[in-house]
Amino acid sequence: MATLKLKDVVGGYGDTQILHGVSITVDPGEIVVIIGPNGAGKSTAIKAVFGLLKLTGGQILLEGEDITNTPPEKVVRNGVCYVPQTANIFPGLTVEENLEMGAYVREDDFRPRLEEIYEMFPPLREKRRQAAGTLSGGQRQMVAMGKALMLEPRILLLDEPTAGLSPKFRGEIFNIVKTVHAAGTPILMVEQNAKQALKIAHRGYVLVDGRNKYTGTGQELLDDPEVAAMFLGGEKTEVEAE
Amino acid sequence: MSDLINFHLIPGLVLGSIYALGAIGLTLTFGILRFANFAHGETMTLGAYFAWTLIQLTGWHPVAVLPMAMGLTVLVALGIDRGFYKPFRASATIMLVIASFGMMLMVRSVIQFIWGVQVKALMPGIQMPVVLFDWLRISPKHLMIVGFALLLMFAVHYLLTYTKIGKAMRAMSDSPELARLTGINTESVIRATWIIGAALAAAAGVLLALDTHVHTMMGFKLLLPVFAATILGGIGRPYGAVAGGLVIGLAEELSSYNWIGTEPLLNPGYKAGVAFAIMVVMLIWRPSGLFKGKVY
Numbered sequence: 001m002a003t004l005k006l007k008d009v010v011g012g013y014g015d016t017q018i019l020h021g022v023s024i025t026v027d028p029g030e031i032v033v034i035i036g037p038n039g040a041g042k043s044t045a046i047k048a049v050f051g052l053l054k055l056t057g058g059q060i061l062l063e064g065e066d067i068t069n070t071p072p073e074k075v076v077r078n079g080v081c082y083v084p085q086t087a088n089i090f091p092g093l094t095v096e097e098n099l100e101m102g103a104y105v106r107e108d109d110f111r112p113r114l115e116e117i118y119e120m121f122p123p124l125r126e127k128r129r130q131a132a133g134t135l136s137g138g139q140r141q142m143v144a145m146g147k148a149l150m151l152e153p154r155i156l157l158l159d160e161p162t163a164g165l166s167p168k169f170r171g172e173i174f175n176i177v178k179t180v181h182a183a184g185t186p187i188l189m190v191e192q193n194a195k196q197a198l199k200i201a202h203r204g205y206v207l208v209d210g211r212n213k214y215t216g217t218g219q220e221l222l223d224d225p226e227v228a229a230m231f232l233g234g235e236k237t238e239v240e241a242e
Numbered sequence: 243m244s245d246l247i248n249f250h251l252i253p254g255l256v257l258g259s260i261y262a263l264g265a266i267g268l269t270l271t272f273g274i275l276r277f278a279n280f281a282h283g284e285t286m287t288l289g290a291y292f293a294w295t296l297i298q299l300t301g302w303h304p305v306a307v308l309p310m311a312m313g314l315t316v317l318v319a320l321g322i323d324r325g326f327y328k329p330f331r332a333s334a335t336i337m338l339v340i341a342s343f344g345m346m347l348m349v350r351s352v353i354q355f356i357w358g359v360q361v362k363a364l365m366p367g368i369q370m371p372v373v374l375f376d377w378l379r380i381s382p383k384h385l386m387i388v389g390f391a392l393l394l395m396f397a398v399h400y401l402l403t404y405t406k407i408g409k410a411m412r413a414m415s416d417s418p419e420l421a422r423l424t425g426i427n428t429e430s431v432i433r434a435t436w437i438i439g440a441a442l443a444a445a446a447g448v449l450l451a452l453d454t455h456v457h458t459m460m461g462f463k464l465l466l467p468v469f470a471a472t473i474l475g476g477i478g479r480p481y482g483a484v485a486g487g488l489v490i491g492l493a494e495e496l497s498s499y500n501w502i503g504t505e506p507l508l509n510p511g512y513k514a515g516v517a518f519a520i521m522v523v524m525l526i527w528r529p530s531g532l533f534k535g536k537v538y
Contacts, residue, residue, distance in 0.1 A: 050423070076425035084423065090416040093409065101413045104406070105425040147424070 001064050003028050003186045004080075004155050009048050010057030018044045020210040021058065024188070025203075026155060031177065031187045033218065035194040035231055036207035042190040043085065045207065046157045049188070050082045051075050063154065077105050081148035085159040088144035091133025095124050098132045098143050102150030110150060117146040120179055137165050138172045145180060156180065158189035162196075174200055194231050198222050206231060244377040250499045251492070256384045256453060258491025259391035263446035264464055265471035265483035266398055267439030273415035273478025273536065274435045275327070277338035282443055282468065284349035287461030289315045289444025290451040291357050294364060304364045305386055308448050312441040319440030320433065322349075346462075354458050362456040364448070387449045394445055395484055398438065402480060407434045415478045466514060467494070470521035476535025485532060490517045 004026040012018035018041045026032045034042045047053055049060055051070045060068045062078055070078070081102075090098050099117060103110035118125035121142040127135060132143050141161055148156055161177065162170040174196055181187055191197035198204050201218035206227060214227050221227050264286055271279045292314045296307035326345060330338050371379040402408040407430070414421040414431045422428055446468075450460060471490045475482025494517060498510040508516070529537045 072423050073425055073427070076423070082423055084420070087417050087420055090413045090420065092416045093412055097409050097412075100406075100409060101421075101424055101426065104410065104427075151425075 002026060002061070003030075003063060004049065004188060005061040006045065006049065006058065007061070008058040009045070009055055009060065011048055011053050011055035012044070013053055017056075018053075018210050019048060019055075021212075022048075022207060022210065023058075023212055024205055026186050026188050027202075028186055029181075029184070030202040031181050031189070031200055033194075033197045033201035033204045034188070034190045034207060035192075035197065035204060035221075036213070037231070039209075040207040041210040042207055043159050044210075046082065046159050046188065046190055049075070049157060050080065076151070079151065079154035080157065081151055081153040081155075082157040083141075083144045083148050083159065083161065085161075085163050089132045089140055089147065091131065093132060094129050095132050095135070095143055096128040098147050099124075099150055102147035106151065113150055113152060116183075117149060120149075120183060121146055121176070136169075138169045138176075141165075141173055142176060145176060149180065149183075149185065153185060155186045155188060158187060160190050160192055162191065162193055170196065195222065246499055248377075248379045250495045252380070252384060254492035254495030255488070256387050256491070257495060258488035259388050260446050260450050260453070260487075261464070261467050261471045261491050262484040262487025263391055263394060263442045263449070264468035265475065265487045266395070266480050267442045267446075268468055269472045269475065269478055269480055269483040269535075270411065270415070270435050271439050272472065274411060274418075275338070275432060276418070277335050277342065278469070279439075280339065280342045280465070281322075281345040281349055282342075282439070283461030283463075283465035284346050284353070285315060285319060285440050285443040285461065286447030286450070286464055287353055287458060288318060288349060289440075289447035290364075290456045290460060291353055292444065293448040293451065294357075294362050294456050297364060304448060304452050305390065308390070308445060311448055312444040315444035316437050316440045319436045323432070323436050350458060350462070357458070359458055364451045364456060383452050387453060390445065390449060394442060398442070398480060401438070407431065411435060463514075466521075467491070467517040470517040470524075473521050473529075473535075474524050474531055476531025476533035477537075479531065479533035479535045482531055482533030482535060490520060493517070493520060 002025045006022055006024040008021045008023055009019050010021055022041065022045050024045065034045060036042050044053065048055055051072045055069050059066060062080060067075060067078060090101060093101065099114055103113065123139055124142055124146055132140065135143065162173045165173065170193060177187060178200055198218040198221050204216060204218050204221040205212060206214040206221065214221060214224065216224065264282065268279060268282050289311050293304055293307050293311035296310055297304060300307065322345060327338065327341065330341055369381060369383055371381040373379050402412060410426045410431050411434060413426060414428060447461060450464065467490050471486035472483055474489060475486030494513045497508040497516045498506040498513065501507045524531065
């Protein structure tokens with residue numbers, strides 16, 4: 001059974017409809033990437049899963065269970081964790097307190113999980129008593145993801161984790177994503193840096209104007225001349241320059 | 243020198259501790275519920291009146307009835323939140339500010355209706371200060387005020403640093419949206435904020451009444467220096483509120499010392515203006531306050 005399934009999702013904010021029928025599937029153990037031009041509804045699709053917008057059509061299934069239009073605080077309890085693009089850490093709390101807040105809804109002892117997170121991201125152990133707001137961009141993303149992983153989620157949703165980071169940090173983030181995935185968590189992420197993202201993705205979706213445009217494995221999309229021309233071309237020089 | 247300590251420094255510390263207690267509650271509500279609670283002064287008044295009534299009923303010492311007065315005030319604050327502020331939760335900040343202004347007038351009127359407008363005393367008679375080394379005069383009630391204020395401040399520090407709900411309060415003050423996405427139960431955080439804010443406000447009211455007297459306008463008069471302390475410390479910063487409270491209290495009292503010549507530097511009648519001046523200067527020079535609070 002698919003970990004997460006969006007079926008013909010329609011919705012938006014207020015009267016503005018952004019998604020006009022988006023279907024996405026994440027199977028167990030997969031990294032799935034959503035790419036597309038600005039305003040295609042990529043981030044909105046992820047927010048739809050998390051109950052952050054009103055859906056007027058379609059369905060969202062978490063391991064077969066209908067979670068359409070469930071409010072975020074309940075979606076978290078269902079084991080879905082979402083890392084927003086910005087403001088994804090509590091800057092005034094220490095690194096460890098951020099991770100503890102990630103475990104807020106856990107009733108059991110989260111200490112063993114905290115240890116696992118520190119194993120996954122060694123720099124966080126070192127800086128655990130430091131205010132998270134004082135960390136570098138890459139380390140903040142570690143905190144944001146570590147915080148989300150405290151719940152041992154069934155799926156992790158990432159909204160443009162590399163936005164605003166330098167190419168050097170971008171590589172670091174993709175490594176973190178791979179680390180998280182290697183530890184067994186399926187990931188659905190939105191990415192601007194399509195080429196790098198598709199390289200680590202099992203499957204990719206290209207959204208245009210709130211609809212599915214292309215679907216395929218990461219490699220298929222990378223090799224597709226049409227996709228390449230439309231969405232990867234602009235980045236070519238940048239990637240080569242690295 | 244002994245005049246400076248006995249009549250300015252010690253009263254400044256006493257007043258500062260009281261301001262600090264009031265400012266912690268105000269800054270927490272400001273940071274977590276995101277509005278300037280004008281009814282906070284009335285919460286302090288209410289605490290003082292509860293204490294007065296409890297003393298009439300039991301005949302106990304003010305410090306003994308203080309926890310009960312704090313508890314009663316907390317119940318009222320939670321009731322007001324449930325019945326009055328909760329429907330405004332998703333509203334614009336300005337609506338809550340105005341609503342709290344209305345609540346301020348309502349609470350004060352109810353207090354005047356129930357207890358009357360006459361000045362009351364928590365402890366009858368005059369207490370003689372203890373004289374140490376022939377020059378240091380310490381009044382036992384001043385010791386009690388500062389001691390109790392310190393105790394409460396340490397309790398708040400412990401709560402915010404070591405408990406789950408305290409950390410969640412700081413998280414929500416940092417970013418309410420992320421707190422919600424993280425699954426933090428925002429309603430229970432809001433409840434905790436009212437409990438702590440009202441308890442400390444009640445304590446501030448009772449301690450001020452212990453130093454002076456019980457009056458229906460006492461809380462309103464506290465509101466300005468407490469707001470000044472909150473802004474000085476940085477909005478949403480409880481430690482800033484403590485520092486701000488002490489600075490404002492000391493500044494008010496020290497401003498009337500005869501620093502130059504034999505006359506007071508500032509006529510004691512203008513004490514309240516000192517807090518106001520500090521607030522205005524701070525808002526112009528550094529609106530985020532000493533502890534880098536929020537700027538609205």
